[in-house]
Amino acid sequence: MKARRSVRMGGKPRLLGGKLAAVRLPIRTRRLILRAPVTSDVESVYRALRDETMGRFVSGRPRPYTRVHATDFVSGARRKMRRGEMLNLIGVDARTGELSVAVGLYNLNWKDRHGEIGYWVPRRLWGQGLATEAVIAVCAEVFRHTNVHRIEATVEVDNEASARVLTKAGFVKEGTRRHAHLHGTSWTDADLYALLNEGSLAPSGTVLGNRSGRNRVLKVKKVVAGVRTSPP
């Protein structure tokens, strides 16, 4: 009964269930509309992720990447979002509708109130600030509408573009996870980054954050100011 309520409201199927249901979709930024993937995205997802250069850093991506994998990505994303297990958004160009970025929030832990973010941009669109714009907007919306307090990202040490995205979005590097990923027979280290929602309430009702925390929140808000999110 409870699960049914999280999926349907007024007879209309909901895209997001569980504790993610409060996040309003689509999320709009200056250049992007971030929304749930639909069947017509399959071909664009396939074309982006079959690129081996770009796919190397996408965790869990099957090799070789086929249209069946892209179809599973879209249907799996919708199913998991309805269950409130993860957020898996496609960002399309607000003017042309072209697939421009994908952003996911997964490994959600509602007890300790954290999740992990991942993202990719089709290779021909790299270097235009699209990943940063999408990451900032998604983190802002998740912090605004859920009680998630910490968003983490794990970045292979040679993925400098991704590390730069996180730094621009206000994430702080916390350390290095040695041998975090196995590629064939070789291990790679990965850096752990995190963004905290310093202004959120602890379960006890205590306001978290200290002086340096407030400064960081201000810094993030300044960046977020350039991002227009969807109205309530």
Ligand SMILES: CC(C)(COP(=O)(O)OP(=O)(O)OC[C@H]1O[C@@H](n2cnc3c(N)ncnc32)[C@H](O)[C@@H]1OP(=O)(O)O)[C@@H](O)C(=O)NCCC(=O)NCCS
């Ligand atoms: C990482 C990725 C999402 C970045 O997307 P993007 O839209 O190009 O990112 P942005 O334009 O917002 O920012 C990229 C930044 O990295 C910088 N950069 C790009 N390549 C770099 C490199 N080899 N070394 C150092 N910096 C680099 C860019 O100059 C830019 O920084 P700047 O704005 O200060 O100039 C994209 O490269 C991608 O899809 N990679 C494959 C998947 C992936 O790695 N996902 C993340 C897994 S953790």
